[in-house]
Amino acid sequence: MSKYMNAKLLPSGYRPQLSKQSVLIASDAVKRFVEDRLKSDLNLLKHPAPFAFEASSKINDDLDGSDAHKAVRFHISNITRDRGVAPPTTEAEKYGLEAEVVQSLANWKRVMLQWYGLEVGQGLFCESTSIRKGYKGDVTHSNIADQWDWELRIEESQRTIEFLRGIxxxxxxxxxxxxxxxxERFGLEPTLPDKIHFVTSEELHATWPDADIHGREDAAVNKWGAIFILGMGWPMKDGSAPEEIRSPSYDDWLLNGDIIVRHPVTGYRHELTSMGIRVDADALKKQLAHRGMNDLATKPYQAAVIRGDLPFCIGGGIGISRLLMLMLKTGHIGEVQVGVWHKDHHAQAKAAGIDLIPDRIL
Incomplete structure (x- = not known):
């Protein structure tokens, strides 16, 4: 049997703490709990999530901008039909367009705050699913990204680190x-610290200068249990690479960050959410210039930010499957999510005590 994944990534001596059916029941309980609290604690309304965007609008999240992480594209013919009658196959296509599968809803949610006329202190969240075709798989990453995408309208005066920390x-x-x-309901022992530790990306880099990005984060969560890394996107002061490359169009790179914890089963860093205060006109122009992407400034979404047409806001995405992995103490994301894995990895995981939810007959 070939090995799709380095065996060191699979948890050693793993045994699931819940049965397969109990995982389904507990997953539903977690999702209902979190959604109810997003509604009450952050004053968010649940909204249907789009699956795709018109490609030329540039409202989609381009992630790190690399070719490997480009959105999945498809063509929509937009040929109309009369009621109950299929159109002739020879009908000319006049309204076809290119669409992209959602990467995240970061930019779109900001537009929706405006469209619904939401007030400061009100917001939206969606349960979104996207395809990340270029991502490399491990026990916490698949080619499916599911998250609670949320957005909250704020005042310009709230664009501060203090406000970010409060959220x-x-x-x-x-x-x-x-x-x-x-x-209480399922008998799984709590492992998370009561408080989260705030640390800047510069502090991480200075404390563990010889480690790579994930090595620094591993060291930090082993020390503190749970961290929020402040400031993701700009290079380090010494000129080295940023903690993580970010899209220039949504977060202000000085006012954003990630919640990362230590997973009690895998023993590794476990990212739960990325979030940040969104760009204003000044931050967007600086970040576009830094990335050499000034051409985007004329696209509909970016131009609206620069004109000041869109509300100030804060938002992010909470990984659903990642949170389920953490809450239910599973050793692989494929135990809580239906991914598309090679049959060899199904066999490899099975030998390690992990039953990946199948997408087909194996």
Whole structure:
């Protein structure tokens, strides 16, 4: 049997703490709990999630901008039909367009805040699913990304690190209370620290200068249990690469970050959410210039930000399957999510005590 994944990535001596059916029941309980708290604690309304965007609008998230991580594209013919009658196959296509599968809803949600006329302190969240065709798989990554995409309208005066920290603490309290609910209902022992530790990307780089990005984050979560890394996107002061490359169009790279914890089963860094205060006109222009992407400034979404047409806001994405992995103490994302894995990896995982949910007959 060939090995798709380095065996060192699979948890050693793993045994699931819940049965397959119990995982389904607990997953539903976690999702209901978190969604109820997003509604109450952050004052968010649940909204249907789009599956695709018109490609030329540039409203989609381009992630790190690399070719490997480009969105999945497809063509929509947009040939109309009369009621109950299929159109002739020879009908000319006049309204066809190119569409992209959603990467994240970061930019679109900001537009929706405006479209619905939401006030400061009100917001939206969606349960979104996207395809990440270029991502490399491991026990916490697949080619399917599911998350609660959320957005909250704020005042311009709230574009501060202090306000960001306050929202992070609210989300952390939701996560901690969810863990307590799972412990009470399903008997799984809590492992997360009561408080989250804030650290800047510069501090991480200075503390562990010889480690790579994930090595620094591993060291940090082993020390503190749970961290929020402040400031993701700009290069380090010494000129080295940023903690993570980010799209220039949504987060202000000085006012964003990630919640990362230590997973009790894998023993590795476990990213739960990326979030940030969104760009204003000044931040967007600086970030586009830094990335050599000034041509985007004339695209509909970016131009609207530069004109000041869109509301100030904060938002992010909470990984659904990642949170389920953490709450239910599973050793692989494929135990809580239906991914597309090679048959050899199904066999490899099975030998390690991991039953990946299948997408086909194996």
């Amino acid at each position: 992070v603490n609210k989300i952390w309290r939701i996560i901690k209370d969810c863990e307590a609910m799972v412990a």
